[in-house]
Structures are given as C-alpha cells and as structure tokens.
Amino acid sequence: MRDNRNEMRGPNLLFLTDEQLRKGIEAMFFAYRGFTADPDRVLSEKGYGRAHHRAVHFIHRSPGTTVNNLLGILGVTKQSLNRVLRSLIDDGLVESKVGTQDKRERHLYLTPAGHALEAELSEVQTARVRSAYRAAGPEAVQGFRMVLEAMMDTEMRRCFDKLKETE
Amino acid sequence: MRDNRNEMRGPNLLFLTDEQLRKGIEAMFFAYRGFTADPDRVLSEKGYGRAHHRAVHFIHRSPGTTVNNLLGILGVTKQSLNRVLRSLIDDGLVESKVGTQDKRERHLYLTPAGHALEAELSEVQTARVRSAYRAAGPEAVQGFRMVLEAMMDTEMRRCFDKLKETE
DNA sequence: ACAATACGTCAGTGTTGTTGACATTCCAAG
DNA sequence: CTTGGAATGTCAACAACACTGACGTATTGT
Structure with missing residues (x-):
C-alpha cells in the first residue's frame, strides 16, 4: 500500500515520498503533452496523425528497415502500421523496396518529400527539447x-x- | 536548420548536440510507453481507456472539481470527457453533484469504488516510477x-x- | 513436400475526437 | 422585473485510429 513514512527516513529518501512520486507522474503527463504538441500541429495540417510521425522518424533513423522491425520498435499492430505506411507511400513520402536477399521483406526509405516532412517535424520538436535542455x-x-x-x-x-x- | 557544431563549443554544451537531442526524444518516446503500460493493462481489463485513468486521477487529486476545470487540465474535448464521465458515473465510480452556489456546475467526486480503482492504477504506475527513481x-x-x-x-x-x- | 516467416488484407469492435445542436443557469443591461 | 447574452453541461451522429483475429500470398528453409 501507500507509504508516506519515507519522509522520516532521512533527507536522502525525500524524493521517494508519495507526494514526490505523484508530482513526477503529473509532470510526466503534462510534459508529454508539450513534447508532442508542436509536431501534432504540423501533422494535423497535413492530415496525418502521431503514428505517421513515429514511422517517419524511425525510417529516417534506420533507412532500409523492414516492416517487422518497425512493428517491434513502435509497438503498434500490423494493421495500424500498414494503414500509416500505405498513406505515406501513396503520398510519395516513403518508398518500399522488395528485399534483394529475402524477397518477403520490404525495406523502407524516405523519399526527398519524406525527408522534408521529417525535417519539419524534427525541427519543431527539437526546438522545444533544446529549449528545455538549455533552461535546465x-x-x-x-x-x-x-x-x-x-x-x-x-x-x-x-x-x-x-x-x-x-x- | 540543424546544428551539429555545438560539439565544438566546449564540453558544457555537449548536451545540446542534435545527437543528444534525438536520443532524448527517443528516450521520451519509449519511457512514456513504459510509463503508461501498467495502468493501461489494468484499464483494459475493466473496459476502460487512458482517458478514464486521467479523469479518475485528477478527480482524486482535486475532489469537487468541475467539468470545466477537468477540461482545462486534461486538454480533451468536452464530449470525450463527457463520455468518459458518463461511463464512470454509470458504473458507480464517480459522483456528480450539482453546485450549490452555481447550479450550472457539476462537482465531481470519487465513490469508494472509484477510490479503489484509483488506488489500483496509482499502485502500478507509482511502482514503476519509484523503481526508476530509486535506480537513478x-x-x-x-x-x-x-x-x-x-x-x-x-x-x-x-x-x-x-x-x-x-x- | 512441409512448416515457418514476412507481408498484406478483411471484418468486427472499441476508444477518442469533431461538429453541431440543445437545455439549464447565471448575470447584467435595459 | 424582464430580457438577452454568456457560461456550464449534455447529447447525437459521424470520422479517425487502433486492436483482435482470421485469412491469403509469396518466399524461405528444412
């Protein structure tokens, strides 16, 4: 159960009180909203969602990654990812190439337009994180x-x- | 645009390189998944979503808060919140009392069952945060x-x- | 031939969000 | 006091997105 007695166990354990833990939980909640707010704004203008951002980010990060790889990284279902990839491919932001060694695999790459979107998203998100880092x-x-x-x-x-x- | 030259501006600015910022962004992404994983598991067993968790948390936090207050805190639309509140009220976890001064307002309180759910959610989420705090x-x-x-x-x-x- | 893997797709369900309308209540100007 | 505007909360219909589970196809490897 809850334990408020940490406060009496010396100043080095003050950060483990329920008060501190709850504050941390709420800070995490609000901060994540701020963390995604700017990219979300950019995305919604283009008719995309947060899932598109994640896909674009990790394809940029690991060019040539496969669908299965992305599934593991993103933690979404095959159908959700497929819907996202479908729209990105149809819009010319992502290219899907059949594997050379294993033809079952599809390797994913950003097109120039895809890199442009990634840069735009990264720009606004990085700006906020940089500002927070600098302040802290x-x-x-x-x-x-x-x-x-x-x-x-x-x-x-x-x-x-x-x-x-x-x- | 991107700026990789921070690396040459002395060791005190090393934490502002694009590499570090990107790592921070990805860490935030994965950590938030871990942050919500345990409560999400509990919630889905009971047919609730993350929005229910937030509502229960902040009603527990500020008993007697109004719907409008919650809207501002949660950053969701009025209808989404209302649906969530409706199910929580129908299931007997939340009580809605008409305001005494201003009868337009509804003041929200957790019932004993609501407190039980809040405790269960808080339990699993706090456990992970506590463990992370202790480790760090x-x-x-x-x-x-x-x-x-x-x-x-x-x-x-x-x-x-x-x-x-x-x- | 046979099983396993990688990918795509379909149908059904649930949560969440938006739009827009609506009722009730408060408050202040006329 | 009355009336109109503003605030609070509720509701219905629709769309977006994600999940489950199942199925189909192509490819690989034993």
Whole structure:
C-alpha cells in the first residue's frame, strides 16, 4: 500500500515520498503533452496523425528497415502500421523496396518529400527539447535521461539500446 | 536548420548536440510507453481507456472539481470527457453533484469504488516510477523534474503549478 | 513436400475526437 | 422585473485510429 513514512527516513529518501512520486507522474503527463504538441500541429495540417510521425522518424533513423522491425520498435499492430505506411507511400513520402536477399521483406526509405516532412517535424520538436535542455542545464539533462531509461520496459530498453549503437 | 557544431563549443554544451537531442526524444518516446503500460493493462481489463485513468486521477487529486476545470487540465474535448464521465458515473465510480452556489456546475467526486480503482492504477504506475527513481538516484530525479517542467507549455505549466499549490 | 516467416488484407469492435445542436443557469443591461 | 447574452453541461451522429483475429500470398528453409 501507500507509504508516506519515507519522509522520516532521512533527507536522502525525500524524493521517494508519495507526494514526490505523484508530482513526477503529473509532470510526466503534462510534459508529454508539450513534447508532442508542436509536431501534432504540423501533422494535423497535413492530415496525418502521431503514428505517421513515429514511422517517419524511425525510417529516417534506420533507412532500409523492414516492416517487422518497425512493428517491434513502435509497438503498434500490423494493421495500424500498414494503414500509416500505405498513406505515406501513396503520398510519395516513403518508398518500399522488395528485399534483394529475402524477397518477403520490404525495406523502407524516405523519399526527398519524406525527408522534408521529417525535417519539419524534427525541427519543431527539437526546438522545444533544446529549449528545455538549455533552461535546465547539463546536469539536469543527465538526470532526465537516467530516469527515462530506468522507466522503460526491458523490451523497449532493447530497442532503445539497439538504436543507440547505430551511431 | 540543424546544428551539429555545438560539439565544438566546449564540453558544457555537449548536451545540446542534435545527437543528444534525438536520443532524448527517443528516450521520451519509449519511457512514456513504459510509463503508461501498467495502468493501461489494468484499464483494459475493466473496459476502460487512458482517458478514464486521467479523469479518475485528477478527480482524486482535486475532489469537487468541475467539468470545466477537468477540461482545462486534461486538454480533451468536452464530449470525450463527457463520455468518459458518463461511463464512470454509470458504473458507480464517480459522483456528480450539482453546485450549490452555481447550479450550472457539476462537482465531481470519487465513490469508494472509484477510490479503489484509483488506488489500483496509482499502485502500478507509482511502482514503476519509484523503481526508476530509486535506480537513478535523487540528483537524477531533480534533473528529471527540471527538464519536464521546462518542456511544458505555459498553459500546462499553469495547471501544473495550480495543482502543486494544493498540497 | 512441409512448416515457418514476412507481408498484406478483411471484418468486427472499441476508444477518442469533431461538429453541431440543445437545455439549464447565471448575470447584467435595459 | 424582464430580457438577452454568456457560461456550464449534455447529447447525437459521424470520422479517425487502433486492436483482435482470421485469412491469403509469396518466399524461405528444412
């Protein structure tokens, strides 16, 4: 059950009180809204949703990735991803090439128009994150990243680490 | 446009490179999935969605709040909130009382059953946040909170601060 | 030949969002 | 006091998006 007695266990445990935890939860809720607000605005102007942003982002990040790869990274169903990819391909933002070794696979790439959209989305989102980073300072950013990574599932952690080593 | 030259501006600006910003964006994406995964599991068992969680959370947080207040906090449309509230009221988790001063307003309260659901949701979500906090340590948590607050809109910031002062 | 994999698609369901209309209540100007 | 506007909340119809589960096709590998 709830435990409010952390407050009496010394100042080094103050950050684990229910009060602090709830504040963190609410901060996460509001901050994520801010985090997605700008890209969402851009997307809705073009008739796209948040799922399109994610697809475009990770195709940009890992050109030539397959549909199955994206499914694992995004954590959506095949049908949702397919609908998104279908519209992106029809609109000429994403190109789907049949694999050379394994012809069952489709490798996904951004077209020039796709790169343009990605840049536009990345622009507005990065601007906000940069501003937040600048306001909070380097040590805060390091802490921010540590908590976020500790909040992931092992599954996502695996995805995240795999993306990191691609640098 | 993109700016990769931050890397040459000294070590104190290393955290503002595009690489670091992109990593932060992806970490935020994956972490938020982890953040909502456990409550989502509980909710779907009961036929509810994430919107129900938010409503229950903030009614618990601010008992007697009005529908309009919740609209501002949650950032959803009136109809979406109303549908959610309708099901919660019909299921006996939320009680809606006509205002005494202003009879147009409906003041919202959790019933005992509502408090039970809130506790169950809070339990699983808090467990993960607590674990992340513990793993990252107090200084990291402070940085985490600073960056999150800096990432909010002024609008949300206002909501967040108003909730904070209720303590 | 046979099973497994990668991809696409269909039907049915549920949540969420938008548009727009509507009833009730409050308040203030006439 | 009356009346009109503004605020609060409710509701219906429709669209967007996601999920489940099943099925079909092409390809790979044993």
